[in-house]
Amino acid sequence: MEAGMGRDAAEITTKVLVTTDLMGVSTHGVRNLHNYLKRIATKGLDPHARPEIVSEGPGWAIVDGHNGMAMPSAYLAMQTAIDKAGQVGIAYAGARNSCHFGAAGFYALMAAEEGMIGLSMSNDIPSMTAPGARSHITGTNPLAVAIPAGEEKPILLDVAMSTVAGSKIYQALARGKGIPDNWIVDGEGIPTTDTSVYPHSASLLPMAGHKGYGLALMIETLSALVSGANCLTEVGSWLFDKTERPTGHGHAFIAINVGVIAPMDVYRRRADDMIRSIRRAPKAKGSERIYLPGEMEWDKRVDYEANGIPLTEDIIKSLTEIAETYGLDLGEVNSELANR
Amino acid sequence: MEAGMGRDAAEITTKVLVTTDLMGVSTHGVRNLHNYLKRIATKGLDPHARPEIVSEGPGWAIVDGHNGMAMPSAYLAMQTAIDKAGQVGIAYAGARNSCHFGAAGFYALMAAEEGMIGLSMSNDIPSMTAPGARSHITGTNPLAVAIPAGEEKPILLDVAMSTVAGSKIYQALARGKGIPDNWIVDGEGIPTTDTSVYPHSASLLPMAGHKGYGLALMIETLSALVSGANCLTEVGSWLFDKTERPTGHGHAFIAINVGVIAPMDVYRRRADDMIRSIRRAPKAKGSERIYLPGEMEWDKRVDYEANGIPLTEDIIKSLTEIAETYGLDLGEVNSELANR
Numbered sequence: 001m002e003a004g005m006g007r008d009a010a011e012i013t014t015k016v017l018v019t020t021d022l023m024g025v026s027t028h029g030v031r032n033l034h035n036y037l038k039r040i041a042t043k044g045l046d047p048h049a050r051p052e053i054v055s056e057g058p059g060w061a062i063v064d065g066h067n068g069m070a071m072p073s074a075y076l077a078m079q080t081a082i083d084k085a086g087q088v089g090i091a092y093a094g095a096r097n098s099c100h101f102g103a104a105g106f107y108a109l110m111a112a113e114e115g116m117i118g119l120s121m122s123n124d125i126p127s128m129t130a131p132g133a134r135s136h137i138t139g140t141n142p143l144a145v146a147i148p149a150g151e152e153k154p155i156l157l158d159v160a161m162s163t164v165a166g167s168k169i170y171q172a173l174a175r176g177k178g179i180p181d182n183w184i185v186d187g188e189g190i191p192t193t194d195t196s197v198y199p200h201s202a203s204l205l206p207m208a209g210h211k212g213y214g215l216a217l218m219i220e221t222l223s224a225l226v227s228g229a230n231c232l233t234e235v236g237s238w239l240f241d242k243t244e245r246p247t248g249h250g251h252a253f254i255a256i257n258v259g260v261i262a263p264m265d266v267y268r269r270r271a272d273d274m275i276r277s278i279r280r281a282p283k284a285k286g287s288e289r290i291y292l293p294g295e296m297e298w299d300k301r302v303d304y305e306a307n308g309i310p311l312t313e314d315i316i317k318s319l320t321e322i323a324e325t326y327g328l329d330l331g332e333v334n335s336e337l338a339n340r
Numbered sequence: 341m342e343a344g345m346g347r348d349a350a351e352i353t354t355k356v357l358v359t360t361d362l363m364g365v366s367t368h369g370v371r372n373l374h375n376y377l378k379r380i381a382t383k384g385l386d387p388h389a390r391p392e393i394v395s396e397g398p399g400w401a402i403v404d405g406h407n408g409m410a411m412p413s414a415y416l417a418m419q420t421a422i423d424k425a426g427q428v429g430i431a432y433a434g435a436r437n438s439c440h441f442g443a444a445g446f447y448a449l450m451a452a453e454e455g456m457i458g459l460s461m462s463n464d465i466p467s468m469t470a471p472g473a474r475s476h477i478t479g480t481n482p483l484a485v486a487i488p489a490g491e492e493k494p495i496l497l498d499v500a501m502s503t504v505a506g507s508k509i510y511q512a513l514a515r516g517k518g519i520p521d522n523w524i525v526d527g528e529g530i531p532t533t534d535t536s537v538y539p540h541s542a543s544l545l546p547m548a549g550h551k552g553y554g555l556a557l558m559i560e561t562l563s564a565l566v567s568g569a570n571c572l573t574e575v576g577s578w579l580f581d582k583t584e585r586p587t588g589h590g591h592a593f594i595a596i597n598v599g600v601i602a603p604m605d606v607y608r609r610r611a612d613d614m615i616r617s618i619r620r621a622p623k624a625k626g627s628e629r630i631y632l633p634g635e636m637e638w639d640k641r642v643d644y645e646a647n648g649i650p651l652t653e654d655i656i657k658s659l660t661e662i663a664e665t666y667g668l669d670l671g672e673v674n675s676e677l678a679n680r
Contacts, residue, residue, distance in 0.1 A: 088399035090432045091429075117566070133623065133627070214485065221457065225607055231613075232617060233617070274557075274565065282529075285474070
């Protein structure tokens with residue numbers, strides 16, 4: 001049995017998910033494969049859809065995902081932005097009729113690997129409140145930024161606009177731990193440390209209050225209003241809604257071609273200097289190291305490339321079930337994962 | 341006596357400062373004029389400098405401010421980004437050899453007034469720490485985003501990457517009030533609620549921890565490394581350093597020309613829908629209104645345009661002294677301010 005995706009789309013999706021696990025971001029890796037497959041099986045994701053550039057100009061493009069898997073659409077959009085930035089210096093690409101695209105950081109890094117600064121963002125079903133509001137206003141709307149350097153690894157920031165991800169609240173609930181009062185609001189819109197109200201009558205709080213709220217609206221605008229994607233409550237939940245119904249997520253990507261704007265050797269040297277000066281700066285009492293954004297993930301990648309990616313029991317169980325359903329040999333899958 | 345700036349540069353600077361006061365952001369308005377004039381008098385700002393586009397391509401430009409007042413440089417850079425986005429859809433402009441450019445939001449709004457999404461950012465002398473660090477790592481690095489709508493006013497976000505501005509800590513100190521433990525760290529890099537250590541042996545904390553730190557590095561990169569401006573500790577303080585020495589600030593501006601990418605009438609209608617749906621959303625207990633980013637400032641602008649801009653005693657005193665020094669009639673200045 002096959003899920004039905006074409007080889008190119010399946011390979012891109014695999015690369016996105018496995019690279020994400022390789023950098024230790026296991027919340028957004030192969031753990032989610034079974035959910036994507038469920039959507040494919042019920043036609044909420046069309047396995048035969050091919051993302052298409054439906055309009056474009058010298059410094060911009062719009063990709064229609066035609067309700068297929070999000071990764072090939074996001075990949076095409078960022079690759080198109082990179083290609084166009086190669087010509088004019090900077091480019092924007094939006095994507096619509098997409099879905100959950102995995103880790104935003106993957107696409108931002110595509111730009112950094114070409115010596116460009118990459119921005120990657122997506123909207124999502126509203127789950128985050130706003131100052132003065134009672135309930136959901138925007139999605140947690142992730143934003144990733146990748147900054148190429150010289151000898152140093154690219155700086156990689158990949159963050160949601162909420163104080164924390166919803167999964168942190170489930171974790172605290174499962175462990176019987178309290179949470180700070182800036183993570184969620186209760187059903188009346190009042191900050192609470194009571195995890196039991198989440199998620200049925202609670203909303204996530206934006207990071208840094210009005211700042212995270214405002215940035216979430218920037219991401220919503222670039223991802224949905226400019227691209228023509230679903231906006232705010234029009235967006236479906238890729239996890240909890242009927243899996244027959246497309247979610248209509250939108251994404252936005254920006255690539256900035258440093259080498260055409262600045263002397264690249266000078267830029268790379270100064271980026272290395274910036275990174276090293278931060279790493280060398282005096283440490284806080286009790287701190288042994290100052291990490292650059294993404295540095296923990298690069299460290300994990302070095303480790304996992306040498307020693308394999310550790311998978312939790314629930315992920316192995318999920319992959320085993322998928323392998324059985326689709327007649328795959330998990331032994332091979334496992335060793336492939338471990339040796340990438 | 342004249343300060344020596346050309347008429348064009350003086351008019352742009354006036355427009356930036358007065359518009360900022362008009363929107364109620366008095367921390368970044370005419371209050372600072374005396375500090376800029378002090379720099380001009382001591383040659384740390386060259387009044388005769390004319391900002392110059394030193395390199396450019398289809399979607400990008402670099403402006404050299406030649407150590408003159410920052411506002412004309414920032415204005416030229418954003419105007420150039422707008423012009424180029426008019427051709428290719430999106431454009432980046434960096435500025436170097438600049439100084440304190442006032443409120444970032446002014447330049448972002450220039451784009452929104454042309455139906456474009458505008459981003460405006462700047463680096464500054466390091467005053468903010470990073471996770472694991474003891475002292476200053478980056479500036480508070482402001483970021484502004486302006487989003488045009490239809491009948492509604494543009495969304496306008498204008499925020500620093502620190503939890504709060506340093507001025508908030510002085511205010512708390514002056515009023516004998518405590519501060520939360522996420523505003524500053526002490527000399528050992530440990531979060532503190534003790535305002536007396538600021539600023540001599542304290543650093544501001546980034547908003548939302550590693551998120552604000554990461555975004556500050558994005559802003560530093562776009563403002564300084566791509567433009568060729570001073571970076572991190574190379575940047576001087578426009579307020580506290582010797583006023584004879586140029587500060588070498590860098591800025592970055594991005595304009596995204598919505599109308600060439602999307603059907604503008606559809607975009608404007610959907611942006612209005614987004615704004616109105618948020619405004620109509622259920623309010624938190626005790627909340628009467630959900631504000632869009634910038635909405636408080638637009639409300640003030642309507643009020644101040646009708647009734648004049650209220651000026652505090654210290655600002656009137658400062659303007660009076662300037663008027664005496666340069667032989668201006670403050671009566672006229674006052675009525676001009678009130679009636680703009």
